[in-house]
Amino acid sequence: MIKFRHSFSSGKKIPSFQLLCLVYLIFLTIVTSHQEAENVYQKRDYYTLSNTDIKTLVELDPPQWDSVTDGHLGKLLIPRASGSENNTLVQNYISSVFTNLGWHEEKTPFRGTTPIGEIDFTNLIYTYDPDAPRKIILAAHFDSKWFPDFPANQFIGATDSAAPVAMILHLAEFLTPLLNNRKERILSGLGILKNDFDEEEIAETTIQIVLFDGEEAFKDWTATDSIYGARHLAELWSKTYLKSTHPLNKNKKRKFEPEPTILNTIDHLILLDLLGNKHSMIYSYFRETDWLHSKLIKIDQNLKNQNLIEIEKDENEWFSKIKLRGGIGDDHLPFLHRGVSILHIISNPFPSVWHTLGDDSTILSLPALRRWNRILRIFTCEYLGLTPNLIISTTTTTTNRLQSKKTIDELVSLKKIILTDLYDIILFGWTDDSNLRIVDDNK
Numbered sequence: 220m221i222k223f224r225h226s227f228s229s230g231k232k233i234p235s236f237q238l239l240c241l242v243y244l245i246f247l248t249i250v251t252s253h254q255e256a257e258n259v260y261q262k263r264d265y266y267t268l269s270n271t272d273i274k275t276l277v278e279l280d281p282p283q284w285d286s287v288t289d290g291h292l293g294k295l296l297i298p299r300a301s302g303s304e305n306n307t308l309v310q311n312y313i314s315s316v317f318t319n320l321g322w323h324e325e326k327t328p329f330r331g332t333t334p335i336g337e338i339d340f341t342n343l344i345y346t347y348d349p350d351a352p353r354k355i356i357l358a359a360h361f362d363s364k365w366f367p368d369f370p371a372n373q374f375i376g377a378t379d380s381a382a383p384v385a386m387i388l389h390l391a392e393f394l395t396p397l398l399n400n401r402k403e404r405i406l407s408g409l410g411i412l413k414n415d416f417d418e419e420e421i422a423e424t425t426i427q428i429v430l431f432d433g434e435e436a437f438k439d440w441t442a443t444d445s446i447y448g449a450r451h452l453a454e455l456w457s458k459t460y461l462k463s464t465h466p467l468n469k470n471k472k473r474k475f476e477p478e479p480t481i482l483n484t485i486d487h488l489i490l491l492d493l494l495g496n497k498h499s500m501i502y503s504y505f506r507e508t509d510w511l512h513s514k515l516i517k518i519d520q521n522l523k524n525q526n527l528i529e530i531e532k533d534e535n536e537w538f539s540k541i542k543l544r545g546g547i548g549d550d551h552l553p554f555l556h557r558g559v560s561i562l563h564i565i566s567n568p569f570p571s572v573w574h575t576l577g578d579d580s581t582i583l584s585l586p587a588l589r590r591w592n593r594i595l596r597i598f599t600c601e602y603l604g605l606t607p608n609l610i611i612s613t614t615t616t617t618t619n620r621l622q623s624k625k626t627i628d629e630l631v632s633l634k635k636i637i638l639t640d641l642y643d644i645i646l647f648g649w650t651d652d653s654n655l656r657i658v659d660d661n662k
């Protein structure tokens with residue numbers, strides 16, 4: 220692993236032409252190998268929407284909100300600490316949204332020991348197609364941080380994480396008709412493979428929403444006072460074995476391989492946190508999802524190029540191409556530690572109002588929320604091969620397609636790659652954002 224260092228000091232001579240050529244060549248090699256490195260970790264097809272399709276998807280926006288408190292967000296912007304009545308109200312609201320959409324609901328209630336006593340927690344899990352053998356997960360936490368005294372106990376947590384939850388609810392509403400239509404089309408035998416794009420792989424992948432309870436620490440963030448819901452769920456899933464008819468079991472090559480669990484069915488877990496204010500800076504933290512982070516950059520750039528998002532003053536760039544390794548403590552950790560592939564979409568540095576009463580509706584930005592909604596919409600449509608016309612256009616092309624067809628048993632090899640990243644974590648530990656390491660990819 221190489222750390223970036225300043226290699227030119229002010230006292231140096233001007234480099235010769237030959238030297239400049241050499242530096243340029245090295246730069247090209249680094250850029251090329253970087254791109255190749257991302258492709259190595261891409262384990263599935265990724266459909267790229269045409270500009271026309273992207274424009275159509277953006278025009279399918281829900282009625283324009285006049286205020287950040289319109290829509291789902293208005294229902295979530297209340298203090299909702301784990302174990303409180305408001306927490307239950309929010310759970311019920313979220314449940315009603317997904318029930319209306321017809322998604323499968325699973326709740327995992329449990330009692331946890333916290334520094335302030337026993338607390339009841341409930342994770343909420345919604346799956347479009349519970350029978351699908353593999354899935355992509357979008358996740359956020361719906362609890363807000365508990366403070367004992369007034370006025371601190373009125374902490375709302377607008378960016379932390381009411382806004383990310385609202386984005387996910389809007390996304391699910393948006394995707395449902397497209398998913399319904401694709402399901403009908405595939406069931407009727409129309410087009411499994413279109414235009415060199417592997418719809419079979421796509422058809423066996425569903426989307427799951429996981430909304431964690433108990434992300435926040437009740438006192439100080441420690442291994443035991445934080446991410447209660449995520450720790451519970453990762454542990455539960457690591458012990459929930461798949462049916463013998465599941466493709467992962469059928470594809471098992473050796474008798475003594477570990478029994479696959481629910482965790483093995485997760486292609487990627489994408490965690491959103493601390494979003495919705497004007498400023499965001501999103502880094503990539505994990506080698507195996509650098510390619511997904513690059514997709515986000517491309518989508519944002521494309522939306523900008525087509526004038527489909529409103530860029531606020533001084534907010535041009537939301538995504539950094541610099542890779543940060545080490546990561547930030549959050550709900551993904553118990554899954555990462557068990558080999559799940561993670562994309563962590565979190566603002567770094569944290570919003571200036573983090574864990575203060577200022578993290579309320581006034582910090583949220585309508586243009587930023589719309590921008591996130593559109594980015595997530597395009598991203599999930601491309602990941603899941605969904606198009607606005609519901610039939611994949613014959614004129615669009617697939618980019619970044621791998622030469623060979625990828626199947627579900629490759630999830631197992633993906634898991635091995637992730638464990639390599641874990642080596643870094645064991646060596647350097649989990650840190651907050653003040654202690655992140657900048658490294659290059661070319662190990």
Ligand SMILES: [Zn+2]
Nearest residue numbers: 364379435574
């Ligand atoms: Zn928080």
